[in-house]
Amino acid sequence: MKVFLHACCGPCMTSFDKYFKERNIPYSVYFYNPNIHPYKEFVKRMKTLDEYAESIGIEVIHDMSFQQYKWEHEYAELTANERCKNCYEQRINKTAEAAKQNGFTHFTSTLLISPYQNHEMINEIGISAGRRNDVAFYYKDFREYFRGGQNIAREKGLYRQKYCGCIYSYNESKFRDKISWD
Numbered sequence: 001m002k003v004f005l006h007a008c009c010g011p012c013m014t015s016f017d018k019y020f021k022e023r024n025i026p027y028s029v030y031f032y033n034p035n036i037h038p039y040k041e042f043v044k045r046m047k048t049l050d051e052y053a054e055s056i057g058i059e060v061i062h063d064m065s066f067q068q069y070k071w072e073h074e075y076a077e078l079t080a081n082e083r084c085k086n087c088y089e090q091r092i093n094k095t096a097e098a099a100k101q102n103g104f105t106h107f108t109s110t111l112l113i114s115p116y117q118n119h120e121m122i123n124e125i126g127i128s129a130g131r132r133n134d135v136a137f138y139y140k141d142f143r144e145y146f147r148g149g150q151n152i153a154r155e156k157g158l159y160r161q162k163y164c165g166c167i168y169s170y171n172e173s174k175f176r177d178k179i180s181w182d
């Protein structure tokens with residue numbers, strides 16, 4: 001088994017690293033998150049992820065797609081639920097394709113750890129992406145590890161984002177005044 005882990009940030013990756021290493025499951029990380037805006041936030045999350053992955057000896061493969069125009073204009077008329085479905089599909093489908101191309105047996109996503117995401121929807125999308133690309137979706141309900149991962153991130157001083165990622169979630173964030181991109 002060799003797992004391709006889609007990850008959108010360092011903090012959520014910490015628990016996956018612990019989980020995989022405890023089970024001797026080799027894995028690499030895939031950064032593909034064109035939904036994250038603005039660009040300063042995109043870079044900050046990626047750098048946090050890269051620095052953390054380097055410190056624990058994990059390879060990261062990047063796709064630097066950044067689609068703020070598309071997200072602001074093409075998705076403006078969608079409901080929040082439709083937009084999230086699009087967002088999951090885009091990232092999970094691409095992860096499954098890249099997993100297959102790069103010789104991984106399984107793929108999964110740090111999205112499965114978040115209590116703020118639509119867990120069932122992510123699972124359904126993962127299963128069908130796996131079937132289409134002939135690579136297994138590694139499913140587990142990782143939400144029980146969320147707080148533990150946040151604690152590790154706090155101990156290590158990793159940047160912890162204040163909103164989900166897209167420009168809509170940024171605009172709705174109650175913590176915008178706490179965001180610093182320096």
Ligand code: SF4
Binds near residue numbers: 083088165168
């Ligand atoms: S709220 Fe999060 S999951 Fe939903 S579209 Fe925005 S970034 Fe994607």
